[in-house]
Amino acid sequence: MTLQDHITRRFSEANRYQFGLLAILFVSLSTLPLWAPITGFGGLIYPLALANIWAIFAMGWDIISGYTGYISFGHSALSGAAAYATAMLATHLELPLAATFPLSVVAALIVGMLFALPSLRLRGPYFSLLTLVGALLFYRLLFVFNEYTGGELGMSVEAITYDTTVLYYYTFVPMVFIALGLLYVSRSNVGVVLVAIRENEPAVESAGIDTTKFKLWAFTLSAVTMGVGGVMLAHFYGSVDPTTMVILDRSIEMIVMAVIGGMSSILGPIGGAYVFILLRDTILPGTLGLGGTQRWFALWAVALGLIVFAREGVFRKLWHGLGEQGSENESETE
C-alpha cells in the first residue's frame, strides 16, 4: 500500500490531482521559512504564522458549526477565555507555561460548556443569537472586572519568540496536528452523525441516536481547539486585550474564514484562514495600500461577495473541480 493510498483511505477519496494539490501545499507550507526569504516572499512568514492560529480557530468553529449546522457567533469568547486565563494566571499567580496552558484550555472548555448546555436546547437562530449574546456578555465583563483583566488596555504575556522562523513552526506544527485530529474525527462515523444532525436532527433522534451527546462532544472538541489556539494567540502577540481577542468582529472573522474556505470540510477553513489573513494583513494594507477604515471596508466587501457568490466555499469548489478533472481523465484511459 503506497503512502497515498494509506492517506486517502484514511481521510477521503481523493484522486491523484487532489492528492497532488494537498501534497504541494503541505510541502511548500512546511518549508516556507526556507524558500520564502530567497524568492522575495519573506514578508509572508509572519502573517502566515498568524494565519496558522486563525486556521485553528476556523477549524474549531467548523467542527461544531460547520458540521452540525449550529452556527455559533460567539467563538471568540472561547479563544478569548483561554487567552485571558493565560494572561491572568501568569500575571496574578505567576504560574509557568506548563500550568497555564492546560488550565487555559480548561477555561475555554468551561466557557464552551456554559455556551453549550443552555444553547443546545435551542435550534437555529436562537442558538446563534444566544452565542452572540454570550460573546457580548464576555466582552462587557472584561471591562466590568477591569482590575483583573486590565480593561481596555489588556495585559501582557510572555511572547513565544521574536524569531519569525521559529514562530512560524510554533504555529504551523500544532495547526497540522489539530487538522489531522479533526479530520480523523470528521471522517469517522462521528462526522457522519454530525452532518446528519445538520440535515435532519429529528430523523437522527428517531434512529435511536442521542444527538445531544454528539453535539456536546463536538462542542468539547471545538472548545479544546479554541483553547489551544487562544493560548497560542496570546503568546504570539505577547499581549491580550478585548479588541484583538474577544470583540464580536473576531468571531465573525472565524466564520468568514470557514465559510469562504468551505464549511464542514476542516481543510477548507485552513485555506479560508490563509486567504483572509493574507488579504487583511498583507494584500489590502501592503499591496493595495489601503489604510485603516478603507481596508476593513474592502475586506468585509470582499467577504460578502465571496459568501454570496461562492456559498459552497472557494476551496471546496477548487477541490471538486479537481475531482471532476480526475474522473474525466480516468474514464479516458479506460
Next chain:
Amino acid sequence: MVDLLSILITGAMVSAVYALIAIGFTMIFGVGGVLNLAHGGLLMIGAYVFLAATSRIPPVVAFVASVGVAAVVSYAMYLGLIRYIEKDVVITFLATLLIALLFQELVTMTFSAQPRSLATLVPGTVQIAGTRIRYNQIFGFVVSWVAIGALWYYVTRTGSGRAILATSMSERGAMLTGVDISRVRAETWLIAGALAGVGGVFLGSLQTTSPFMWLDPLALAFIIVVIGGVGSIKGSIVGAYLIGYLETLTVSLAGNGVRGVFALVVVALIILFRPQGLYGREFIE
C-alpha cells in the same frame, strides 16, 4: 421615592424607543424567517442622516428625511441582495452581519469614529414630579407610540397590512388566499427600515451616535424579541418595557459600566426556561 419615580419615567421613555426597534426586527423575522443583523446598522444610518441633514435643513424635515433614507436602504437591501439568498439561513445571517460592518466602516470613513451629538428635535426641559425630563425624551416617547399605533392599525385593519400579519402566521395559508408573498416581504423590509430610522434618531439623541452604535441596539432588539416571543408585536412591547426598566434600574444603581449586562443575563435565563418567549412560538426549522 423620587428616585423610583425618576426611574419609572426615564424607563418609560427609553422603552418606547426600544419597542419600536424590536418590532421592526421581529416583523422581518416573522414574515421572512430572516434575522436581519443589519437592523442596528439601519438605526445608525437614520441617526447619521439626521446628523448630516440638520446642518442644512430644520430638524423636523431632517427627521423625515432620515426615516425615509433608512426605509429606502432597508428596501434596497432586500431587493438587491436578501431575496436572492434568504432560503439559505446561514448565508443570510452572515451576509446581514457583514452589511452591518460595511455600514460601520462607511460611517467611520465619512464621519470619523468620534461619537457625535445630534441636534435636538424639540429643545427644552420640564420638571415632572421632581424629575427633569427633556422635551426630546417626551417627543421620542410620543412618536414611538404613534408609530406603533399606526403599525398596529395597519396590520390589523387594512387589507395590505393584514397580508403581512397573515404571512407571518402561515406563509402557505397566506399564499393560498392570494397574498403576493414577495411583495409582502419587500414591504416588511420597507416598514422595518422606517421604524429603524425613527428609532435611530431618538436613540442617537438620547444615548450616543457613533459608528459602533449598531451593536447594542441589535443585541437589545434580539433580547426583547426573545423575551416577548418571535413575531409578536405585543410581546415586543412587553419585552421592551421589561428590558428598558431593568436597564434604567441597573444604570442608576450600578453605573453606566454595567449597562446591558443584566439584560443579557435575564435573556439567558428566559431562553432556558421559556424558549418560546412570553407570547411567541418556538422557532421550528
